[in-house]
Amino acid sequence: MRQPLTIGAxxxxxxxxxxxxxxxxxxxxxxxxxxTAGNYRAYDSVHLAxxxxxxxxxxxxxxxxxxxxxxxxxxxxxRDCASVxxxxxxxxxxxxxxxxxxxxLRRELQGLMTQxxxxxVDDCRVIEALGPSxxxxxxxxxxxARVAPKRAGR
Amino acid sequence: MRQPLTIGAxxxxxxxxxxxxxxxxxxxxxxxxxxTAGNYRAYDSVHLAxxxxxxxxxxxxxxxxxxxxxxxxxxxxxRDCASVxxxxxxxxxxxxxxxxxxxxLRRELQGLMTQxxxxxVDDCRVIEALGPSxxxxxxxxxxxARVAPKRAGR
DNA sequence: CTCCACCCTGTAGTCACTACAGGGTCAAGC
DNA sequence: GCTTGACCCTGTAGTGACTACAGGGTGGAG
Numbered sequence: 001m002r003q004p005l006t007i008g009a010x011x012x013x014x015x016x017x018x019x020x021x022x023x024x025x026x027x028x029x030x031x032x033x034x035x036t037a038g039n040y041r042a043y044d045s046v047h048l049a050x051x052x053x054x055x056x057x058x059x060x061x062x063x064x065x066x067x068x069x070x071x072x073x074x075x076x077x078x079r080d081c082a083s084v085x086x087x088x089x090x091x092x093x094x095x096x097x098x099x100x101x102x103x104x105l106r107r108e109l110q111g112l113m114t115q116x117x118x119x120x121v122d123d124c125r126v127i128e129a130l131g132p133s134x135x136x137x138x139x140x141x142x143x144x145a146r147v148a149p150k151r152a153g154r
Numbered sequence: 155m156r157q158p159l160t161i162g163a164x165x166x167x168x169x170x171x172x173x174x175x176x177x178x179x180x181x182x183x184x185x186x187x188x189x190t191a192g193n194y195r196a197y198d199s200v201h202l203a204x205x206x207x208x209x210x211x212x213x214x215x216x217x218x219x220x221x222x223x224x225x226x227x228x229x230x231x232x233r234d235c236a237s238v239x240x241x242x243x244x245x246x247x248x249x250x251x252x253x254x255x256x257x258x259l260r261r262e263l264q265g266l267m268t269q270x271x272x273x274x275v276d277d278c279r280v281i282e283a284l285g286p287s288x289x290x291x292x293x294x295x296x297x298x299a300r301v302a303p304k305r306a307g308r
Numbered sequence: 309c310t311c312c313a314c315c316c317t318g319t320a321g322t323c324a325c326t327a328c329a330g331g332g333t334c335a336a337g338c
Numbered sequence: 339g340c341t342t343g344a345c346c347c348t349g350t351a352g353t354g355a356c357t358a359c360a361g362g363g364t365g366g367a368g
Contacts, residue, residue, distance in 0.1 A: 007347095014286070019325075020325060022348090039333080049281050049282065053284045057259070058324090059255075060214070063324095064324075071280075074281050084270055085270040088263045095256050095260045098252075101213075102253050110246065116242070127207045131206050161315070162313090162315080172315085173359095
């Protein structure tokens with residue numbers, strides 16, 4: 001790609017709102033691009049790649065701070081290997097959790113579609129796919145008070 | 155689990171803020187629980203399972219509307235198979251996309267850790283893992299105007 | 309009874325976008 | 339050259355999804 005992009009073209013290419021692109025520039029996630037004589041932003045392939053990354057990692061549930069971390073890996077290639085390793089390891093753990101959860105949810109939805117193929121849905125365990133029993137959550141602390149009916153007219 | 159949970163216990167069990175739980179109740183994502191004589195909310199295992207599901211699917215990047223859709227699958231088991239199938243199919247497609255992206259990102263981060271193990275980072279392709287070339291984005295439309303230097307004193 | 313952790317409702321603030329207003333730019337068509 | 343409509347600019351305000359805080363009530367240990 002040799003010709004620069006307008007913000008509208010970049011927005012279309014990445015399924016992103018124009019305002020969002022300007023927002024990302026404002027918060028420093030995207031470098032400010034050059035400008036045309038008419039003061040239009042002029043983006044290049046580096047911006048396209050970077051914005052695409054941002055959007056897709058956001059779509060995967062990564063916070064902007066986490067995205068910033070990952071971009072930092074790319075921005076500072078010659079940096080200290082120890083910290084690169086630590087960042088990578090931390091995000092790998094999160095990625096593995098997400099993959100496991102998605103795989104579990106996928107299995108349940110597939111099962112649901114199989115049941116639909118058989119003409120009826122008897123057993124839907126979608127909630128259980130991402131329920132508390134599939135993760136190492138802390139054991140819940142029980143409510144010691146006796147449950148009473150809801151107060152009238154509170 | 156036979157004893158009910160306080161909101162604080164539920165919050166701890168699901169790594170959720172108390173205010174968030176009340177918010178979810180307010181928007182109808184969580185059913186309102188019974189109350190104690192002291193007007194404390196009293197949650198049961200159904201709430202725990204449901205909230206866990208909500209939080210983990212949020213963490214995977216699903217919008218609240220998508221979460222609502224998925225919960226609806228569970229809430230209305232006897233519903234029309236055609237619409238169950240359509241919802242499941244749509245969400246399966248999204249899940250597959252997310253798994254593919256996470257797997258791609260995982261590969262790059264693994265590669266980075268391998269390079270770190272070798273003592274230096276020569277090649278970081280994290281951005282490319284989720285860049286525009288790995289998805290079928292529309293071809294970008296080029297900026298026809300000539301790029302000029304940024305206007306002074308605009 | 310006191311104290312402190314916890315709960316309640318309601319209001320306001322933060323983060324991550326997103327829409328809109330008012331005005332400028334670009335280029336096709338006449 | 340003028341008109342028109344799509345597009346761009348900056349700045350402000352609004353929305354969705356939380357999250358913090360205020361003022362007051364509850365529960366239980368000491």
